[in-house]
Amino acid sequence: MSHSIEAPPPDGTIASAIATLEKLISFPSVSATSNVDINDWCAATLAQMGFTLWRSGYRDGRGVRKANLVAVRNPAGTEQHEPSADRSAAASSHQGLAYFCHTDVVPAKKWVGAPAPSYRCADEAAAGPFAAVVTEDRVYGRGACDMKGSLAAMLSAVARVDVRQQTAPIWIVCTADEEVGFSGAKHLVDHCDGYRELVRADPVSVIGEPTEMNVVYAHKGIQGFTVHSRGRAGHSATNFGINANEAMVPMLVKLLELCQRTRDDAGLQDDRFDPPVLSWNFGVSDHSNVVNITPERSDAWVSFRTMPEVDAAELVAEAEATARRLGLTLTPIAGCDPLWTDPDSEIVSQFQSIAGTQSQTVCYATDGGVLGELSRRIVIGPGSIAQAHTVDEWIAIDQLSRGIDCYEKALRHWCTPVAQAVA
Template identity: 50%
Template structure:
């Protein structure tokens, strides 16, 4: 029987950085899930760069009382994770290879160890420890692609998966296993991104034959700067449940020009903001769009996601906090400023984020998860499965 550490070592060995296909790691996880008596639906798509990506939606139904479970409309438990990771080009962790797990000083190092292959390893270990004979409600394990680059895998799952339609109809308690050190997150921000592009004409800079693309972009940059100030000071654009309580407007610009004797023929600006429940920033998007049209610039809206919000006083949220208490002490649900696949899972009304590992270790050049956190994650997920499925 594999342990969470065994599972994690193998998961880390796959280079599933978002620019690559996640099919090899998905093949491995699908085989494990089938060994654990899950039925696995696989949905594949080709990303905008022509790379094949894969989602897995696995369901394990109880043997006893299966017909009663399906007829009653009660949910069970669903667990969500992603199998892609951020890049590891500047890895500084021990061993020098981000795709080889290193056990050192009570930690497991490797790209994805914390965000979020460690969480998946903990859930796999937890699922194998629960006897199918004891299970009375469905258990789902869902693995998506491309979470790190805009929740594209989860969105494809929502739009194209027949198995997700079944899951959504039962509306189970749904745990998104991102690293929270097992704190229960009932709300997080969403994200909106924009791109504005100016087109000019390249020429030798000693002539007047070129059109400098930066000239048309400068007024747009002034607008983006004004919006930055608005987001910091406008009381109507705040939600004090978050820290910071603002839309955290961010923007930049580049003409990619590396020499001074060529007139820049294009210039691209970008902007993003972290939306919140009750503060969607729609008027800001429209302001940028209108200004781009006035200046003759192209405007594109990136795929993003809505903020996630679940009532902090919902009974299941309180139950999860109670399940977490043996591992983190007395606790309350809270809100965070990052985003997860929960942004596009709005059909599920009982979403929370909770997983082993800390967000401070995610995306770092020496990413790790503490072995104690991993083991506590196994126990917490075991408790959750027993509570809602047994």
């Protein structure tokens, strides 16, 4: 027996949250494809729950349509229809809480899914990465953990809070392309009027990535660059060709030297993270598959993870100087900044009390690294990063339940007059 993927607006129960998650999983919103359909469903659901919506869209580098969504539910009696300066002023004085998620997922080409004996699927043959499978204690499906389960939990938490109890706004933001360079969040920051309103309100901001409900107050950023060498193709038995690898080899020697420096130089490390280094990573390809043609191009890439008080600007400058000397082209790759909130701040301690968990740093990056205009950002969500991006991705139903409870308490703490009593 399986749950229907047709889900009405959440009513706050765990059964309703599972139904919502099944529906969200049913959208094959891999980053290479469009996320417009899932964002449209989220928009319709939020509208039914009393939210005002702003939509922003763009086409990615391959011309695929992408969608972002900002939604706000103001306290009862506050105008909900047209954004206005007056409403922005009201939001600023009652900052509320904002929740951020992404609706894209990673590919699932080698999907394995739930163990066969545990299937509760009406049509086992149809089961796949976008057909959720519910067992006694888990929900399987691409995005179940990263991060559609988190969104289902927040929608259920909102359903538990009567708008008539609200004294501050509740914001929900859905972005595209988090998995492929945070393009959706970057577009949102630059082009969405609703996000400008949110920034003026500066609410407590929750990025709902899977943390097992631990409170993440800091994460690394990510940056990088590519290096390109151009030669000339020719028969390898002649002198006509120019091997592009010959100029790349000394460049690779430099990249290796810089990599070793990040491991040895204490000034480029931060012990608050594990590992405490920039995680300098690089690779190279000459795109050749035969031995009798001189390679005409050779391309290298570098990726590294910056920390709040450690960046790699001096290393990149050295790499640029070496590339110029060798006649190579170096092109930066934009990623995102680190996220940092003081671990001794009130928001971190309050979320620790609400969630009953510990605070920590992580080494992966989130959309939160793009949202630097917001002053109180943390990452907290149900599920474990160990289950994200796997061939049998799943979220524990217990984690989903804990997520609903934690988000509800947070909403009541920051958006209603009744602060939650916490143990």
